[in-house]
Amino acid sequence: MTPLFAALLLTGSAFAASLEYAATDAYVDVSEGGVPVLRYNHRSTAVPEGIGPELARGDYVSALYGLDGELLTDDYPKDHPHHRAVNWSWATIRWNGEDRDLFAVRGILARPVGKPRVTSTDGSLVITAESQWKWDDETPVVAEAVTIRIFPQEESGRAVDFDITLNALVDGLEFCGRLEAGYSGFNIRMAPAPGQEIVFHSDAADMQPRRAWADYSSAFSGGTGRSGLAILQHAANPGYPQEWRQYPELNFFQPIYPGGTPIPLSKSEPVRLRYRLWIHRGGADETKMDEQWDAYNNTSSR
Structure with missing residues:
Protein backbone atom coordinates (compact mmCIF):
# COMPACT_ATOMS: atom_id res chain seq x y z
CA MET A 1 0.00 0.00 0.00
CA THR A 2 1.27 3.48 -0.82
CA PRO A 3 1.91 5.98 2.02
CA LEU A 4 -0.83 8.13 0.47
CA PHE A 5 -3.40 5.64 1.70
CA ALA A 6 -1.80 4.31 4.87
CA ALA A 7 -4.11 6.41 7.05
CA LEU A 8 -7.14 4.61 5.67
CA LEU A 9 -6.60 1.64 7.94
CA LEU A 10 -6.95 3.85 10.98
CA THR A 11 -9.21 6.70 9.90
CA GLY A 12 -11.28 5.39 7.00
CA SER A 13 -15.00 4.82 7.22
CA ALA A 14 -16.27 1.63 5.58
CA PHE A 15 -19.47 1.16 3.59
CA ALA A 16 -20.82 -1.76 1.59
CA ALA A 17 -18.46 -3.55 -0.80
CA SER A 18 -15.51 -2.45 1.39
CA LEU A 19 -15.22 1.04 -0.09
CA GLU A 20 -13.42 3.24 2.44
CA TYR A 21 -12.45 6.87 2.68
CA ALA A 22 -10.28 9.24 4.68
CA ALA A 23 -11.22 12.92 4.52
CA THR A 24 -9.48 16.11 5.60
CA ASP A 25 -10.18 19.76 4.85
CA ALA A 26 -7.87 19.43 1.85
CA TYR A 27 -8.67 16.09 0.21
CA VAL A 28 -10.61 12.83 0.19
CA ASP A 29 -8.85 9.49 -0.32
CA VAL A 30 -10.89 6.48 -1.43
CA SER A 31 -9.81 2.84 -1.35
CA GLU A 32 -11.39 -0.59 -1.59
CA GLY A 33 -10.07 -3.61 0.25
CA GLY A 34 -6.82 -1.77 0.97
CA VAL A 35 -6.27 -0.90 -2.70
CA PRO A 36 -6.23 2.83 -3.56
CA VAL A 37 -8.97 4.09 -5.90
CA LEU A 38 -8.54 7.87 -6.10
CA ARG A 39 -7.72 11.10 -4.33
CA TYR A 40 -9.86 14.21 -4.80
CA ASN A 41 -8.08 17.42 -3.79
CA HIS A 42 -10.45 20.19 -2.74
CA ARG A 43 -7.65 22.51 -1.64
CA SER A 44 -4.33 23.03 -3.40
CA THR A 45 -1.97 20.11 -3.85
CA ALA A 46 1.65 20.22 -2.72
CA VAL A 47 3.90 21.40 -5.54
CA PRO A 48 6.68 18.90 -6.37
CA GLU A 49 10.31 19.91 -6.15
CA GLY A 50 11.35 21.93 -9.18
CA ILE A 51 7.84 23.22 -9.95
CA GLY A 52 6.99 26.86 -9.24
CA PRO A 53 4.57 27.54 -6.36
CA GLU A 54 2.36 29.59 -8.70
CA LEU A 55 1.15 26.28 -10.22
CA ALA A 56 -0.37 25.03 -6.96
CA ARG A 57 -4.03 24.19 -7.63
CA GLY A 58 -6.99 22.33 -6.20
CA ASP A 59 -10.43 21.04 -7.19
CA TYR A 60 -9.43 17.97 -9.18
CA VAL A 61 -8.69 14.25 -8.89
CA SER A 62 -4.92 14.23 -8.44
CA ALA A 63 -4.56 10.44 -8.57
CA LEU A 64 -6.70 7.73 -10.17
CA TYR A 65 -5.77 4.07 -9.84
CA GLY A 66 -6.39 0.89 -11.81
CA LEU A 67 -8.04 -2.24 -10.47
CA ASP A 68 -4.75 -3.61 -9.13
CA GLY A 69 -3.67 -0.34 -7.52
CA GLU A 70 -1.52 0.81 -10.44
CA LEU A 71 -1.42 4.58 -10.93
CA LEU A 72 -3.19 5.49 -14.18
CA THR A 73 -2.76 9.27 -14.17
CA ASP A 74 -0.03 11.88 -14.05
CA ASP A 75 0.08 15.11 -12.05
CA TYR A 76 2.54 18.01 -12.46
CA PRO A 77 4.31 16.35 -15.44
CA LYS A 78 7.58 18.12 -16.22
CA ASP A 79 6.68 18.85 -19.85
CA HIS A 80 3.39 20.57 -18.96
CA PRO A 81 3.28 20.97 -15.16
CA HIS A 82 -0.15 22.62 -15.27
CA HIS A 83 -1.64 19.32 -16.50
CA ARG A 84 -3.41 17.49 -13.72
CA ALA A 85 -4.69 13.90 -13.72
CA VAL A 86 -8.51 14.16 -13.95
CA ASN A 87 -9.77 17.74 -13.97
CA TRP A 88 -12.35 20.15 -15.34
CA SER A 89 -10.70 23.50 -16.00
CA TRP A 90 -11.03 25.84 -18.96
CA ALA A 91 -8.27 27.78 -20.69
CA THR A 92 -10.31 30.89 -21.50
CA ILE A 93 -12.36 32.75 -18.89
CA ARG A 94 -13.33 36.17 -20.32
CA TRP A 95 -14.73 39.07 -18.30
CA ASN A 96 -14.66 42.84 -18.74
CA GLY A 97 -12.58 42.51 -21.89
CA GLU A 98 -9.82 40.46 -20.25
CA ASP A 99 -8.94 36.75 -20.31
CA ARG A 100 -7.74 34.46 -17.54
CA ASP A 101 -6.67 30.80 -17.76
CA LEU A 102 -7.97 28.32 -15.19
CA PHE A 103 -6.39 25.39 -17.06
CA ALA A 104 -2.87 26.85 -17.00
CA VAL A 105 -3.36 28.39 -13.51
CA ARG A 106 -2.95 31.96 -14.73
CA GLY A 107 -4.92 34.75 -13.10
CA ILE A 108 -7.86 32.65 -11.91
CA LEU A 109 -8.08 29.77 -9.44
CA ALA A 110 -10.74 27.40 -8.11
CA ARG A 111 -10.93 27.99 -4.36
CA PRO A 112 -12.83 25.72 -1.94
CA VAL A 113 -16.11 26.67 -0.33
CA GLY A 114 -16.50 24.75 2.92
CA LYS A 115 -15.40 21.13 3.20
CA PRO A 116 -16.02 18.21 0.84
CA ARG A 117 -18.81 15.91 2.01
CA VAL A 118 -18.82 12.13 1.69
CA THR A 119 -21.97 10.01 1.84
CA SER A 120 -22.94 6.47 0.86
CA THR A 121 -25.56 5.58 -1.75
CA ASP A 122 -26.42 1.99 -2.69
CA GLY A 123 -22.94 0.76 -1.82
CA SER A 124 -21.12 3.58 -3.58
CA LEU A 125 -19.32 6.59 -2.11
CA VAL A 126 -20.38 10.09 -3.14
CA ILE A 127 -18.07 13.10 -2.78
CA THR A 128 -19.76 16.49 -3.04
CA ALA A 129 -17.76 19.71 -3.12
CA GLU A 130 -18.26 23.38 -3.96
CA SER A 131 -15.69 25.85 -5.25
CA GLN A 132 -15.56 29.41 -6.52
CA TRP A 133 -13.41 30.51 -9.42
CA LYS A 134 -11.66 33.65 -8.21
CA TRP A 135 -10.51 36.28 -10.69
CA ASP A 136 -6.96 37.32 -9.76
CA ASP A 137 -7.54 35.06 -6.73
CA GLU A 138 -9.81 37.75 -5.29
CA THR A 139 -13.22 38.22 -6.97
CA PRO A 140 -15.56 35.19 -7.18
CA VAL A 141 -16.84 34.98 -10.77
CA VAL A 142 -18.09 31.37 -11.06
CA ALA A 143 -19.78 28.99 -8.62
CA GLU A 144 -18.91 25.36 -9.26
CA ALA A 145 -20.40 22.22 -7.72
CA VAL A 146 -19.02 18.75 -8.40
CA THR A 147 -20.36 15.36 -7.39
CA ILE A 148 -18.06 12.36 -7.77
CA ARG A 149 -19.67 8.95 -7.29
CA ILE A 150 -17.32 5.99 -6.88
CA PHE A 151 -18.84 2.56 -7.44
CA PRO A 152 -17.57 -0.72 -5.98
CA GLN A 153 -15.40 -2.77 -8.28
CA GLU A 154 -17.21 -5.33 -10.40
CA GLU A 155 -15.76 -8.29 -12.25
CA SER A 156 -15.52 -6.21 -15.43
CA GLY A 157 -14.31 -2.94 -13.90
CA ARG A 158 -15.20 0.13 -11.85
CA ALA A 159 -17.31 3.20 -12.64
CA VAL A 160 -16.59 6.72 -11.37
CA ASP A 161 -19.21 9.35 -12.25
CA PHE A 162 -18.64 13.11 -12.48
CA ASP A 163 -21.50 15.62 -12.36
CA ILE A 164 -20.31 19.23 -12.71
CA THR A 165 -22.44 22.40 -12.65
CA LEU A 166 -21.23 25.93 -13.37
CA ASN A 167 -23.00 29.24 -12.65
CA ALA A 168 -21.69 32.73 -13.29
CA LEU A 169 -21.60 35.02 -10.27
CA VAL A 170 -21.06 38.16 -12.36
CA ASP A 171 -22.64 39.58 -15.50
CA GLY A 172 -20.95 39.30 -18.88
CA LEU A 173 -18.72 36.30 -18.19
CA GLU A 174 -17.79 33.96 -21.06
CA PHE A 175 -15.72 30.79 -21.18
CA CYS A 176 -14.29 28.19 -23.56
CA GLY A 177 -11.24 26.04 -24.11
CA ARG A 178 -7.99 27.24 -25.62
CA LEU A 179 -8.94 29.85 -28.23
CA GLU A 180 -9.37 28.19 -31.63
CA ALA A 181 -7.72 24.90 -30.53
CA GLY A 182 -10.51 24.19 -28.06
CA TYR A 183 -8.71 21.87 -25.64
CA SER A 184 -9.17 21.95 -21.84
CA GLY A 185 -12.42 21.49 -19.95
CA PHE A 186 -12.93 17.90 -18.73
CA ASN A 187 -9.57 16.35 -19.53
CA ILE A 188 -7.25 13.57 -18.42
CA ARG A 189 -3.45 13.35 -18.31
CA MET A 190 -2.47 9.69 -18.16
CA ALA A 191 0.72 8.24 -16.70
CA PRO A 192 3.50 7.41 -19.17
CA ALA A 193 3.49 3.71 -20.04
CA PRO A 194 4.34 1.47 -23.00
CA GLY A 195 1.80 0.16 -25.48
CA GLN A 196 -0.43 3.23 -25.60
CA GLU A 197 -3.71 2.76 -27.47
CA ILE A 198 -6.40 5.45 -27.80
CA VAL A 199 -9.78 4.64 -29.32
CA PHE A 200 -12.58 7.15 -30.04
CA HIS A 201 -16.16 6.17 -30.81
CA SER A 202 -19.05 8.50 -31.73
CA ASP A 203 -22.12 7.16 -33.49
CA ALA A 204 -23.60 8.85 -36.55
CA ALA A 205 -26.46 11.30 -36.10
CA ASP A 206 -29.08 8.80 -37.30
CA MET A 207 -28.09 6.09 -34.80
CA GLN A 208 -30.34 5.27 -31.85
CA PRO A 209 -28.98 5.23 -29.27
CA ARG A 210 -26.19 7.54 -30.32
CA ARG A 211 -23.22 6.48 -28.21
CA ALA A 212 -20.01 8.42 -27.56
CA TRP A 213 -17.05 7.00 -25.66
CA ALA A 214 -13.26 6.99 -25.72
CA ASP A 215 -10.74 4.56 -24.25
CA TYR A 216 -7.08 4.86 -23.33
CA SER A 217 -5.07 1.75 -22.45
CA SER A 218 -1.41 0.97 -21.71
CA ALA A 219 0.72 -1.38 -19.63
CA PHE A 220 0.92 0.86 -16.56
CA SER A 221 3.63 0.37 -13.96
CA GLY A 222 2.46 -1.74 -11.03
CA GLY A 223 -0.30 -3.48 -12.95
CA THR A 224 -0.59 -7.11 -14.00
CA GLY A 225 -0.92 -6.35 -17.72
CA ARG A 226 -2.74 -3.85 -19.90
CA SER A 227 -5.18 -1.51 -18.12
CA GLY A 228 -7.67 0.93 -19.57
CA LEU A 229 -9.64 4.04 -18.73
CA ALA A 230 -12.72 4.97 -20.74
CA ILE A 231 -14.66 8.25 -20.82
CA LEU A 232 -18.39 7.82 -21.45
CA GLN A 233 -20.29 10.97 -22.43
CA HIS A 234 -23.78 11.53 -21.06
CA ALA A 235 -26.29 12.04 -23.87
CA ALA A 236 -27.85 15.03 -22.06
CA ASN A 237 -24.59 17.00 -22.12
CA PRO A 238 -24.60 20.26 -24.08
CA GLY A 239 -23.07 19.84 -27.50
CA TYR A 240 -23.53 16.06 -27.44
CA PRO A 241 -21.72 14.20 -28.81
CA GLN A 242 -18.80 16.41 -27.89
CA GLU A 243 -15.76 16.27 -30.16
CA TRP A 244 -12.89 14.08 -29.02
CA ARG A 245 -9.33 15.35 -28.79
CA GLN A 246 -6.05 13.53 -28.17
CA TYR A 247 -2.40 14.45 -27.75
CA PRO A 248 -0.75 11.00 -27.67
CA GLU A 249 2.75 12.38 -27.11
CA LEU A 250 1.42 13.97 -23.89
CA ARG A 281 -8.35 -4.49 -17.45
CA GLY A 282 -7.17 -5.01 -21.00
CA GLY A 283 -7.78 -2.83 -24.03
CA ALA A 284 -10.94 -1.39 -25.54
CA ASP A 285 -13.70 -3.88 -26.38
CA GLU A 286 -16.32 -2.11 -28.50
CA THR A 287 -19.19 -4.36 -27.42
CA LYS A 288 -18.38 -3.96 -23.73
CA MET A 289 -17.92 -0.20 -24.10
CA ASP A 290 -21.32 0.08 -25.77
CA GLU A 291 -22.82 -1.88 -22.88
CA GLN A 292 -21.19 0.42 -20.34
CA TRP A 293 -22.44 3.52 -22.18
CA ASP A 294 -25.96 2.03 -22.20
CA ALA A 295 -25.79 1.27 -18.47
CA TYR A 296 -24.60 4.79 -17.67
CA ASN A 297 -27.21 6.58 -19.74
CA ASN A 298 -30.05 4.31 -18.64
CA THR A 299 -29.34 4.87 -14.94
CA SER A 300 -28.42 8.58 -14.91
CA SER A 301 -30.90 10.14 -17.33
CA ARG A 302 -32.60 12.33 -14.74
Whole structure:
Protein backbone atom coordinates (compact mmCIF):
# COMPACT_ATOMS: atom_id res chain seq x y z
CA MET A 1 0.00 0.00 0.00
CA THR A 2 1.27 3.48 -0.82
CA PRO A 3 1.91 5.98 2.02
CA LEU A 4 -0.83 8.13 0.47
CA PHE A 5 -3.40 5.64 1.70
CA ALA A 6 -1.80 4.31 4.87
CA ALA A 7 -4.11 6.41 7.05
CA LEU A 8 -7.14 4.61 5.67
CA LEU A 9 -6.60 1.64 7.94
CA LEU A 10 -6.95 3.85 10.98
CA THR A 11 -9.21 6.70 9.90
CA GLY A 12 -11.28 5.39 7.00
CA SER A 13 -15.00 4.82 7.22
CA ALA A 14 -16.27 1.63 5.58
CA PHE A 15 -19.47 1.16 3.59
CA ALA A 16 -20.82 -1.76 1.59
CA ALA A 17 -18.46 -3.55 -0.80
CA SER A 18 -15.51 -2.45 1.39
CA LEU A 19 -15.22 1.04 -0.09
CA GLU A 20 -13.42 3.24 2.44
CA TYR A 21 -12.45 6.87 2.68
CA ALA A 22 -10.28 9.24 4.68
CA ALA A 23 -11.22 12.92 4.52
CA THR A 24 -9.48 16.11 5.60
CA ASP A 25 -10.18 19.76 4.85
CA ALA A 26 -7.87 19.43 1.85
CA TYR A 27 -8.67 16.09 0.21
CA VAL A 28 -10.61 12.83 0.19
CA ASP A 29 -8.85 9.49 -0.32
CA VAL A 30 -10.89 6.48 -1.43
CA SER A 31 -9.81 2.84 -1.35
CA GLU A 32 -11.39 -0.59 -1.59
CA GLY A 33 -10.07 -3.61 0.25
CA GLY A 34 -6.82 -1.77 0.97
CA VAL A 35 -6.27 -0.90 -2.70
CA PRO A 36 -6.23 2.83 -3.56
CA VAL A 37 -8.97 4.09 -5.90
CA LEU A 38 -8.54 7.87 -6.10
CA ARG A 39 -7.72 11.10 -4.33
CA TYR A 40 -9.86 14.21 -4.80
CA ASN A 41 -8.08 17.42 -3.79
CA HIS A 42 -10.45 20.19 -2.74
CA ARG A 43 -7.65 22.51 -1.64
CA SER A 44 -4.33 23.03 -3.40
CA THR A 45 -1.97 20.11 -3.85
CA ALA A 46 1.65 20.22 -2.72
CA VAL A 47 3.90 21.40 -5.54
CA PRO A 48 6.68 18.90 -6.37
CA GLU A 49 10.31 19.91 -6.15
CA GLY A 50 11.35 21.93 -9.18
CA ILE A 51 7.84 23.22 -9.95
CA GLY A 52 6.99 26.86 -9.24
CA PRO A 53 4.57 27.54 -6.36
CA GLU A 54 2.36 29.59 -8.70
CA LEU A 55 1.15 26.28 -10.22
CA ALA A 56 -0.37 25.03 -6.96
CA ARG A 57 -4.03 24.19 -7.63
CA GLY A 58 -6.99 22.33 -6.20
CA ASP A 59 -10.43 21.04 -7.19
CA TYR A 60 -9.43 17.97 -9.18
CA VAL A 61 -8.69 14.25 -8.89
CA SER A 62 -4.92 14.23 -8.44
CA ALA A 63 -4.56 10.44 -8.57
CA LEU A 64 -6.70 7.73 -10.17
CA TYR A 65 -5.77 4.07 -9.84
CA GLY A 66 -6.39 0.89 -11.81
CA LEU A 67 -8.04 -2.24 -10.47
CA ASP A 68 -4.75 -3.61 -9.13
CA GLY A 69 -3.67 -0.34 -7.52
CA GLU A 70 -1.52 0.81 -10.44
CA LEU A 71 -1.42 4.58 -10.93
CA LEU A 72 -3.19 5.49 -14.18
CA THR A 73 -2.76 9.27 -14.17
CA ASP A 74 -0.03 11.88 -14.05
CA ASP A 75 0.08 15.11 -12.05
CA TYR A 76 2.54 18.01 -12.46
CA PRO A 77 4.31 16.35 -15.44
CA LYS A 78 7.58 18.12 -16.22
CA ASP A 79 6.68 18.85 -19.85
CA HIS A 80 3.39 20.57 -18.96
CA PRO A 81 3.28 20.97 -15.16
CA HIS A 82 -0.15 22.62 -15.27
CA HIS A 83 -1.64 19.32 -16.50
CA ARG A 84 -3.41 17.49 -13.72
CA ALA A 85 -4.69 13.90 -13.72
CA VAL A 86 -8.51 14.16 -13.95
CA ASN A 87 -9.77 17.74 -13.97
CA TRP A 88 -12.35 20.15 -15.34
CA SER A 89 -10.70 23.50 -16.00
CA TRP A 90 -11.03 25.84 -18.96
CA ALA A 91 -8.27 27.78 -20.69
CA THR A 92 -10.31 30.89 -21.50
CA ILE A 93 -12.36 32.75 -18.89
CA ARG A 94 -13.33 36.17 -20.32
CA TRP A 95 -14.73 39.07 -18.30
CA ASN A 96 -14.66 42.84 -18.74
CA GLY A 97 -12.58 42.51 -21.89
CA GLU A 98 -9.82 40.46 -20.25
CA ASP A 99 -8.94 36.75 -20.31
CA ARG A 100 -7.74 34.46 -17.54
CA ASP A 101 -6.67 30.80 -17.76
CA LEU A 102 -7.97 28.32 -15.19
CA PHE A 103 -6.39 25.39 -17.06
CA ALA A 104 -2.87 26.85 -17.00
CA VAL A 105 -3.36 28.39 -13.51
CA ARG A 106 -2.95 31.96 -14.73
CA GLY A 107 -4.92 34.75 -13.10
CA ILE A 108 -7.86 32.65 -11.91
CA LEU A 109 -8.08 29.77 -9.44
CA ALA A 110 -10.74 27.40 -8.11
CA ARG A 111 -10.93 27.99 -4.36
CA PRO A 112 -12.83 25.72 -1.94
CA VAL A 113 -16.11 26.67 -0.33
CA GLY A 114 -16.50 24.75 2.92
CA LYS A 115 -15.40 21.13 3.20
CA PRO A 116 -16.02 18.21 0.84
CA ARG A 117 -18.81 15.91 2.01
CA VAL A 118 -18.82 12.13 1.69
CA THR A 119 -21.97 10.01 1.84
CA SER A 120 -22.94 6.47 0.86
CA THR A 121 -25.56 5.58 -1.75
CA ASP A 122 -26.42 1.99 -2.69
CA GLY A 123 -22.94 0.76 -1.82
CA SER A 124 -21.12 3.58 -3.58
CA LEU A 125 -19.32 6.59 -2.11
CA VAL A 126 -20.38 10.09 -3.14
CA ILE A 127 -18.07 13.10 -2.78
CA THR A 128 -19.76 16.49 -3.04
CA ALA A 129 -17.76 19.71 -3.12
CA GLU A 130 -18.26 23.38 -3.96
CA SER A 131 -15.69 25.85 -5.25
CA GLN A 132 -15.56 29.41 -6.52
CA TRP A 133 -13.41 30.51 -9.42
CA LYS A 134 -11.66 33.65 -8.21
CA TRP A 135 -10.51 36.28 -10.69
CA ASP A 136 -6.96 37.32 -9.76
CA ASP A 137 -7.54 35.06 -6.73
CA GLU A 138 -9.81 37.75 -5.29
CA THR A 139 -13.22 38.22 -6.97
CA PRO A 140 -15.56 35.19 -7.18
CA VAL A 141 -16.84 34.98 -10.77
CA VAL A 142 -18.09 31.37 -11.06
CA ALA A 143 -19.78 28.99 -8.62
CA GLU A 144 -18.91 25.36 -9.26
CA ALA A 145 -20.40 22.22 -7.72
CA VAL A 146 -19.02 18.75 -8.40
CA THR A 147 -20.36 15.36 -7.39
CA ILE A 148 -18.06 12.36 -7.77
CA ARG A 149 -19.67 8.95 -7.29
CA ILE A 150 -17.32 5.99 -6.88
CA PHE A 151 -18.84 2.56 -7.44
CA PRO A 152 -17.57 -0.72 -5.98
CA GLN A 153 -15.40 -2.77 -8.28
CA GLU A 154 -17.21 -5.33 -10.40
CA GLU A 155 -15.76 -8.29 -12.25
CA SER A 156 -15.52 -6.21 -15.43
CA GLY A 157 -14.31 -2.94 -13.90
CA ARG A 158 -15.20 0.13 -11.85
CA ALA A 159 -17.31 3.20 -12.64
CA VAL A 160 -16.59 6.72 -11.37
CA ASP A 161 -19.21 9.35 -12.25
CA PHE A 162 -18.64 13.11 -12.48
CA ASP A 163 -21.50 15.62 -12.36
CA ILE A 164 -20.31 19.23 -12.71
CA THR A 165 -22.44 22.40 -12.65
CA LEU A 166 -21.23 25.93 -13.37
CA ASN A 167 -23.00 29.24 -12.65
CA ALA A 168 -21.69 32.73 -13.29
CA LEU A 169 -21.60 35.02 -10.27
CA VAL A 170 -21.06 38.16 -12.36
CA ASP A 171 -22.64 39.58 -15.50
CA GLY A 172 -20.95 39.30 -18.88
CA LEU A 173 -18.72 36.30 -18.19
CA GLU A 174 -17.79 33.96 -21.06
CA PHE A 175 -15.72 30.79 -21.18
CA CYS A 176 -14.29 28.19 -23.56
CA GLY A 177 -11.24 26.04 -24.11
CA ARG A 178 -7.99 27.24 -25.62
CA LEU A 179 -8.94 29.85 -28.23
CA GLU A 180 -9.37 28.19 -31.63
CA ALA A 181 -7.72 24.90 -30.53
CA GLY A 182 -10.51 24.19 -28.06
CA TYR A 183 -8.71 21.87 -25.64
CA SER A 184 -9.17 21.95 -21.84
CA GLY A 185 -12.42 21.49 -19.95
CA PHE A 186 -12.93 17.90 -18.73
CA ASN A 187 -9.57 16.35 -19.53
CA ILE A 188 -7.25 13.57 -18.42
CA ARG A 189 -3.45 13.35 -18.31
CA MET A 190 -2.47 9.69 -18.16
CA ALA A 191 0.72 8.24 -16.70
CA PRO A 192 3.50 7.41 -19.17
CA ALA A 193 3.49 3.71 -20.04
CA PRO A 194 4.34 1.47 -23.00
CA GLY A 195 1.80 0.16 -25.48
CA GLN A 196 -0.43 3.23 -25.60
CA GLU A 197 -3.71 2.76 -27.47
CA ILE A 198 -6.40 5.45 -27.80
CA VAL A 199 -9.78 4.64 -29.32
CA PHE A 200 -12.58 7.15 -30.04
CA HIS A 201 -16.16 6.17 -30.81
CA SER A 202 -19.05 8.50 -31.73
CA ASP A 203 -22.12 7.16 -33.49
CA ALA A 204 -23.60 8.85 -36.55
CA ALA A 205 -26.46 11.30 -36.10
CA ASP A 206 -29.08 8.80 -37.30
CA MET A 207 -28.09 6.09 -34.80
CA GLN A 208 -30.34 5.27 -31.85
CA PRO A 209 -28.98 5.23 -29.27
CA ARG A 210 -26.19 7.54 -30.32
CA ARG A 211 -23.22 6.48 -28.21
CA ALA A 212 -20.01 8.42 -27.56
CA TRP A 213 -17.05 7.00 -25.66
CA ALA A 214 -13.26 6.99 -25.72
CA ASP A 215 -10.74 4.56 -24.25
CA TYR A 216 -7.08 4.86 -23.33
CA SER A 217 -5.07 1.75 -22.45
CA SER A 218 -1.41 0.97 -21.71
CA ALA A 219 0.72 -1.38 -19.63
CA PHE A 220 0.92 0.86 -16.56
CA SER A 221 3.63 0.37 -13.96
CA GLY A 222 2.46 -1.74 -11.03
CA GLY A 223 -0.30 -3.48 -12.95
CA THR A 224 -0.59 -7.11 -14.00
CA GLY A 225 -0.92 -6.35 -17.72
CA ARG A 226 -2.74 -3.85 -19.90
CA SER A 227 -5.18 -1.51 -18.12
CA GLY A 228 -7.67 0.93 -19.57
CA LEU A 229 -9.64 4.04 -18.73
CA ALA A 230 -12.72 4.97 -20.74
CA ILE A 231 -14.66 8.25 -20.82
CA LEU A 232 -18.39 7.82 -21.45
CA GLN A 233 -20.29 10.97 -22.43
CA HIS A 234 -23.78 11.53 -21.06
CA ALA A 235 -26.29 12.04 -23.87
CA ALA A 236 -27.85 15.03 -22.06
CA ASN A 237 -24.59 17.00 -22.12
CA PRO A 238 -24.60 20.26 -24.08
CA GLY A 239 -23.07 19.84 -27.50
CA TYR A 240 -23.53 16.06 -27.44
CA PRO A 241 -21.72 14.20 -28.81
CA GLN A 242 -18.80 16.41 -27.89
CA GLU A 243 -15.76 16.27 -30.16
CA TRP A 244 -12.89 14.08 -29.02
CA ARG A 245 -9.33 15.35 -28.79
CA GLN A 246 -6.05 13.53 -28.17
CA TYR A 247 -2.40 14.45 -27.75
CA PRO A 248 -0.75 11.00 -27.67
CA GLU A 249 2.75 12.38 -27.11
CA LEU A 250 1.42 13.97 -23.89
CA ASN A 251 -0.72 10.98 -22.81
CA PHE A 252 -3.69 13.35 -22.91
CA PHE A 253 -7.27 12.83 -24.12
CA GLN A 254 -10.66 14.45 -23.61
CA PRO A 255 -14.09 15.44 -24.90
CA ILE A 256 -14.22 19.12 -25.90
CA TYR A 257 -16.85 21.57 -24.66
CA PRO A 258 -17.62 24.26 -25.66
CA GLY A 259 -14.65 24.40 -28.05
CA GLY A 260 -12.41 27.32 -28.94
CA THR A 261 -14.97 30.14 -29.13
CA PRO A 262 -16.17 31.83 -25.91
CA ILE A 263 -19.84 31.37 -24.95
CA PRO A 264 -21.80 33.13 -22.18
CA LEU A 265 -22.05 31.50 -18.76
CA SER A 266 -25.41 32.34 -17.19
CA LYS A 267 -26.09 33.39 -13.61
CA SER A 268 -29.51 31.69 -13.64
CA GLU A 269 -29.17 28.68 -15.97
CA PRO A 270 -26.23 26.47 -15.01
CA VAL A 271 -24.09 24.51 -17.42
CA ARG A 272 -24.23 20.85 -16.41
CA LEU A 273 -21.64 18.34 -17.61
CA ARG A 274 -21.71 14.62 -16.85
CA TYR A 275 -19.15 11.94 -17.61
CA ARG A 276 -18.48 8.40 -16.44
CA LEU A 277 -14.98 6.99 -16.18
CA TRP A 278 -14.82 3.22 -16.63
CA ILE A 279 -11.66 1.57 -15.26
CA HIS A 280 -10.97 -1.88 -16.66
CA ARG A 281 -8.35 -4.49 -17.45
CA GLY A 282 -7.17 -5.01 -21.00
CA GLY A 283 -7.78 -2.83 -24.03
CA ALA A 284 -10.94 -1.39 -25.54
CA ASP A 285 -13.70 -3.88 -26.38
CA GLU A 286 -16.32 -2.11 -28.50
CA THR A 287 -19.19 -4.36 -27.42
CA LYS A 288 -18.38 -3.96 -23.73
CA MET A 289 -17.92 -0.20 -24.10
CA ASP A 290 -21.32 0.08 -25.77
CA GLU A 291 -22.82 -1.88 -22.88
CA GLN A 292 -21.19 0.42 -20.34
CA TRP A 293 -22.44 3.52 -22.18
CA ASP A 294 -25.96 2.03 -22.20
CA ALA A 295 -25.79 1.27 -18.47
CA TYR A 296 -24.60 4.79 -17.67
CA ASN A 297 -27.21 6.58 -19.74
CA ASN A 298 -30.05 4.31 -18.64
CA THR A 299 -29.34 4.87 -14.94
CA SER A 300 -28.42 8.58 -14.91
CA SER A 301 -30.90 10.14 -17.33
CA ARG A 302 -32.60 12.33 -14.74
